[in-house]
Amino acid sequence: MSGKETWEKVIEGDIIAAARLMRDLDDEFPEAQETLKKLYRHTGKSYILGITGAPGAGKSTLVDVITEKLRGREKTVGIVAIDPTSPFSGGAILGDRIRMQKHALDDGVFIKSLATRGHLGGLSRSTIDIVNVMDAMGKDVVIIETVGVGQDETEIVKVAHTNLVVVVPGLGDDIQAIKAGILEIADIFVINKSDREGADKTRRELEHMLEMKKYGEGEWKPRIVNTVALTGEGIDELLDAIEEHRKHIEEKGLLKFHDLRKARVELYEILKNRLFEKALSDLSKNGLLEKLVEEISEREIDPYSVVEKVINHRFDYYLSREGDESDESAQEGGKGI
């Protein structure tokens, strides 16, 4: 509308500005990075909800009905769906289209699907960026939906305040193979498709698993909620459980713990991906990268020595916040590749 900067528009909830920013982030425009920096201090207000479960567990439907309930309570919602882009089901594209139809006329819902393709190690960072944009936009709740099997996906849900782990009855132990790391952060187990045979057995198994763990006084013991997302059954109970967990976090003074955990994941993931991108981009100059790959493939050099060389050249200089760069000559090893 005016001479306002993008970050100003975003914090006012401007959907077009936010969508454009996300696209610019995808395209790695430097200005988009600058906008993110300005937005960051406006984050920290959203309640972040992680929803993890194997493909077929009904996560998308669950996210949709939770969103509807939240909208009924006048809450605005942002959704980041990390999609394994199945060529069978149509993946992210089809998924987005179906979702868009449902919430197309609702300004209170903002949806972004992230395909796991084509991001050279940048998926976790993209998720963080988008959660932060939605947070800065003023969304009351931001939902992160993920299959949670990969390493990045396991890390990323640590930015959430409350984590749901969705299981389905009757799929057998193997199918439910959820990473132990995910279980450890599960605040609520959702047995979705609970009208199916085996729901009781799944519940007993989960209860048994929780009994094995010792929970201290005042410690949160994960809740188990049965739902049928398609009919909306159990969703009120699920929202109650989420609310209960939210209160637990507040009353026990755990918000600080969550803030620190989120900050750490953000720093780590951004650091990991940016360092790698920068190193690749530097190595690509003068065709050095292709030459190195060629020489490794011929076993003239080994990749371990190459990486050591890269690191030695970059990390001789002790990093301090004051920009202290003494001792750089002392560590010059001069190992030729």
Added chain:
Amino acid sequence: MSGKETWEKVIEGDIIAAARLMRDLDDEFPEAQETLKKLYRHTGKSYILGITGAPGAGKSTLVDVITEKLRGREKTVGIVAIDPTSPFSGGAILGDRIRMQKHALDDGVFIKSLATRGHLGGLSRSTIDIVNVMDAMGKDVVIIETVGVGQDETEIVKVAHTNLVVVVPGLGDDIQAIKAGILEIADIFVINKSDREGADKTRRELEHMLEMKKYGEGEWKPRIVNTVALTGEGIDELLDAIEEHRKHIEEKGLLKFHDLRKARVELYEILKNRLFEKALSDLSKNGLLEKLVEEISEREIDPYSVVEKVINHRFDYYLSREGDESDESAQEGGKGI
């Protein structure tokens, strides 16, 4: 036995030396890294087989029967299983124990399970290290077994010469949600548990999917093989298909392409993980890391600026193979955090 170095023992196929090296790599002993460097030029002889599929697809059983067949043909086998460590099924530990029993007395089989827990972004690098150790040991075939949903897992199978993607009939489209990235590298589709209802439908779906793609003259068109791993049905046909693909690679002169692809993945994954580890270790000095996390959580700073600062301090120095470090002062921005 003697004053031999570890790398010498490993290339002679010494199982105890190899197992100890893998443990030392887990513990990140610097000597283990040095051994890897020495081993690398002895790699490149193994045929690497990637086996990817959702939990419950029967990958482990398939790997076991393939291994048995290969042993029957006097081939030695190394197996790297990337395990999602399900707390339901017992995960890596139980899995390893069952496998160990079966092949415990067979020196020709070396098995290593990698849990996806506890590796701070180092899973892909660990896999590469272990494949290289097994290759240097002289294993004829090295099998990488993975669920292939995460980003790291998708990258890692690119080191394989032949990639199998395992699907199961009757699990529905959602369950089969295999990443498009994985499909693109699938050389052979295995419809396991083919005695189940829906095997024909799954085959038709796969055939249909392959028909949609245009394959050029002389290009490899993925095979589809039906198996029942538990009874061994279809395993001979599967091995024939693998052999057919191996011949295709050789005859079309594609070995170089595979060598380059493997070298690139190795370099990228080692680079990404080592850079991150080194940065974290540097930042941890003087409690700086904790201070940064604290300040990010308070939104006094933003993680994007912190990472930019880290990168600027490290990447001012143009990397060249000659150790050229001119221009380092020219780019000193001096942006305080």
